[in-house]
Amino acid sequence: xxxxxxxxxxxxxxxxxxxxxxxxxxxxxxxxxxxxxxxxxxxxxxxxxxxxxxxxxxxxxxxxxxxxxxxxxxxxxxxxxxxxxxxxxxxxxxxxxxxxxxxxxxxxxxxxxxxxxxxxxxxxxxxxxxxxxxxxxxxxxxxxxxxxxxxxxxxxxxxxxxxxxxxxxxxxxxxxxxxxxxxxxxxxxxxxxxxxxxxxxxxxxxxxxxxxxxxxxxxxxxxxxxxxxxxxxxxxxxxxxxxxxxxxxxxxxxxxxxxxxxxxxxxxxxxxxxxxxxxxxxxxxxxxxxxxxxxxxxxxxxxxxxx
Amino acid sequence: xxxxxxxxxxxxxxxxxxxxxxxxxxxxxxxxxxxxxxxxxxxxxxxxxxxxxxxxxxxxxxxxxxxxxxxxxxxxxxxxxxxxxxxxxxxxxxxxxxxxxxxxxxxxxxxxxxxxxxxxxxxxxxxxxxxxxxxxxxxxxxxxxxxxxxxxxxxxxxxxxxxxxxxxxxxxxxxxxxxxxxxxxxxxxxxxxxxxxxxxxxxxxxxxxxxxxxxxxxxxxxxxxxxxxxxxxxxxxxxxxxxxxxxxxxxxxxxxxxxxxxxxxxxxxxxxxxxxxxxxxxxxxxxxxxxxxxxxxxxxxxxxxxxxxxxxxxxxxxxxxxxxxxxxxxxx
Numbered sequence: 060x061x062x063x064x065x066x067x068x069x070x071x072x073x074x075x076x077x078x079x080x081x082x083x084x085x086x087x088x089x090x091x092x093x094x095x096x097x098x099x100x101x102x103x104x105x106x107x108x109x110x111x112x113x114x115x116x117x118x119x120x121x122x123x124x125x126x127x128x129x130x131x132x133x134x135x136x137x138x139x140x141x142x143x144x145x146x147x148x149x150x151x152x153x154x155x156x157x158x159x160x161x162x163x164x165x166x167x168x169x170x171x172x173x174x175x176x177x178x179x180x181x182x183x184x185x186x187x188x189x190x191x192x193x194x195x196x197x198x199x200x201x202x203x204x205x206x207x208x209x210x211x212x213x214x215x216x217x218x219x220x221x222x223x224x225x226x227x228x229x230x231x232x233x234x235x236x237x238x239x240x241x242x243x244x245x246x247x248x249x250x251x252x253x254x255x256x257x258x259x260x261x262x263x264x265x266x267x268x269x270x271x272x273x274x275x276x277x278x279x280x281x282x283x284x285x286x287x288x289x290x291x292x293x294x295x296x297x298x299x300x301x302x303x304x305x306x307x308x309x310x311x312x313x314x315x316x317x318x319x320x321x322x323x324x325x326x327x328x329x330x331x332x333x334x335x336x337x338x339x340x341x342x343x344x345x346x347x348x349x350x351x352x353x354x355x356x357x358x359x360x361x362x363x364x365x366x
Numbered sequence: 367x368x369x370x371x372x373x374x375x376x377x378x379x380x381x382x383x384x385x386x387x388x389x390x391x392x393x394x395x396x397x398x399x400x401x402x403x404x405x406x407x408x409x410x411x412x413x414x415x416x417x418x419x420x421x422x423x424x425x426x427x428x429x430x431x432x433x434x435x436x437x438x439x440x441x442x443x444x445x446x447x448x449x450x451x452x453x454x455x456x457x458x459x460x461x462x463x464x465x466x467x468x469x470x471x472x473x474x475x476x477x478x479x480x481x482x483x484x485x486x487x488x489x490x491x492x493x494x495x496x497x498x499x500x501x502x503x504x505x506x507x508x509x510x511x512x513x514x515x516x517x518x519x520x521x522x523x524x525x526x527x528x529x530x531x532x533x534x535x536x537x538x539x540x541x542x543x544x545x546x547x548x549x550x551x552x553x554x555x556x557x558x559x560x561x562x563x564x565x566x567x568x569x570x571x572x573x574x575x576x577x578x579x580x581x582x583x584x585x586x587x588x589x590x591x592x593x594x595x596x597x598x599x600x601x602x603x604x605x606x607x608x609x610x611x612x613x614x615x616x617x618x619x620x621x622x623x624x625x626x627x628x629x630x631x632x633x634x635x636x637x638x639x640x641x642x643x644x645x646x647x648x649x650x651x652x653x654x655x656x657x658x659x660x661x662x663x664x665x666x667x668x669x670x671x672x673x674x675x676x677x678x679x680x681x682x683x684x685x686x687x688x689x690x691x692x693x694x695x696x697x698x
Binding site for chain 2: 060073075089090092094096097099100101103104105106108110111114115117118121144146163164165166167170171172174175181182185186187188189190191194195196197199200201203204205206208211227230231234258259260261263285287288289290294295298317320321325334339342343346347350354
């Protein structure tokens with residue numbers, strides 16, 4: 060059998076170096092199979108890019124028709140008129156309030172994993188598993204949790220409940236990103252600080268965090284971009300609000316762009332559907348720009364750290 | 367460049383007369399920082415425990431009323447205070463499996479293309495673009511799916527039925543294009559970036575000597591992939607697939623737009639259905655009675671337990687992978 064194929068797969072599925080080398084005579088078929096696999100893989104990658112292009116272009120074409128400057132600077136009027144300025148502002152309020160909670164907690168968790176828990180420590184492993192599980196919680200269930208935790212005791216839905224829910228969505232993302240970027244800080248910096256007799260907290264504040272700041276910012280931006288588009292937690296925790304008013308009170312209902320889309324897409328009005336497309340375009344542009352910005356920050360900080 | 371400048375404050379540590387107060391202040395600072403970090407970690411674990419507690423607590427009326435048979439009873443009739451999640455669990459599993467069946471080979475192929483075949487410049491463009499698929503929010507996938515994808519699927523289904531109709535799964539096409547199949551395809555798009563990015567990273571960890579060695583012995587690229595790359599990363603790819611499964615099981619909004627919201631079990635994937643998450647999304651705002659709310663918490667509890675099991679499974683598979691990668695590196 061070893062003469063049939065020049066590369067013999069052993070029982071483990073790995074290459075068996077002890078098999079004799081011999082010309083097989085089926086080079087044509089082998090290179091045909093190889094070519095087929097390469098074409099398939101390339102086609103798969105192109106198909107994925109094509110789907111992205113179809114989604115983005117579809118939203119852009121439909122959305123651009125209804126989009127104008129007025130759409131983003133005026134409040135909604137009635138069911139199908141006006142803009143989404145109050146929804147945009149509400150989304151920013153909720154997402155930023157969530158980030159105020161999640162960013163410090165996430166960075167502290169990352170610091171715990173890299174600076175205090177050793178690679179083999181049990182607490183570190185438990186915490187990593189907990190972060191994985193937290194990231195695995197479906198966002199709708201995060202909404203149910205916050206509904207039981209905050210909305211039921213307070214007897215009302217609120218932007219605050221939505222912000223707590225979004226912070227739970229963001230926290231594991233930020234913690235994991237922080238951990239990864241803190242691990243990239245060269246150990247020699249820590250050792251140099253230790254050798255100079257610097258206390259650990261000063262090392263963290265003046266050496267480690269400044270060296271990692273680019274990556275930390277990237278992680279925070281990506282998490283906020285993710286939270287801005289979350290609909291399920293807001294549907295559960297912050298879906299009762301005045302859709303035409305600007306709200307600055309986080310402890311009442313706060314409108315948001317995803318909820319605007321969710322509540323208007325099935326209205327039997329052509330203008331309503333056009334406004335949904337435009338709102339989807341605004342949301343998508345914001346999120347894609349945030350992603351691009353995060354990549355730029357990361358690339359610049361990588362270049363600075365020389366990794 | 368600035369690392370030395372940033373180290374400058376540390377030079378104060380050399381001054382002989384720092385005194386006991388400064389040192390104890392330093393110790394205090396260390397303790398405060400450690401306390402804060404440990405508190406943050408503790409909060410993560412406590413939140414997880416509280417998630418389970420809140421769901422179970424609010425689900426108590428439904429748990430008392432329906433007990434364990436809730437899982438397999440298929441009648442969801444809140445008006446009659448009869449609720450069983452069987453049909454929802456069926457829909458969740460079927461839609462997620464469709465997504466896995468489609469996204470796993472595609473994701474692995476993309477991972478192979480990005481890690482082994484594409485030139486560096488192509489890779490630098492296509493890699494981030496594929497990852498961008500994960501950045502598009504689920505509400506946009508849902509709305510886009512409803513307006514653009516559903517009519518497309520509507521035209522696709524008769525063809526699939528005439529080719530694969532001998533399998534009962536591919537029954538008579540629906541009259542709307544809203545179906546388990548459509549939900550599965552939207553989920554495919556959503557989990558594809560997870561599987562492809564993770565498998566690309568895994569394939570990049572395969573030691574170069576192994577690949578080069580096989581190639582030097584005359585193996586074609588496909589034979590290198592089949593003989594070296596895939597066997598040495600199989601468990602890691604498995605972990606990536608399980609992570610994708612966890613994401614697909616819990617997706618609510620996008621699925622609720624395109625699945626049709628029918629709480630019955632139909633044999634065909636071209637029939638509408640519903641999933642646990644989508645049903646919570648559609649019905650939570652307007653329950654007919656408190657028992658229905660409790661039943662949705664119960665269903666959410668089931669969902670989160672499955673999702674957490676997926677996370678644990680992925681981590682334990684990936685943990686095994688780390689070991690085998692280390693062994694491979696040594697062997698190479």
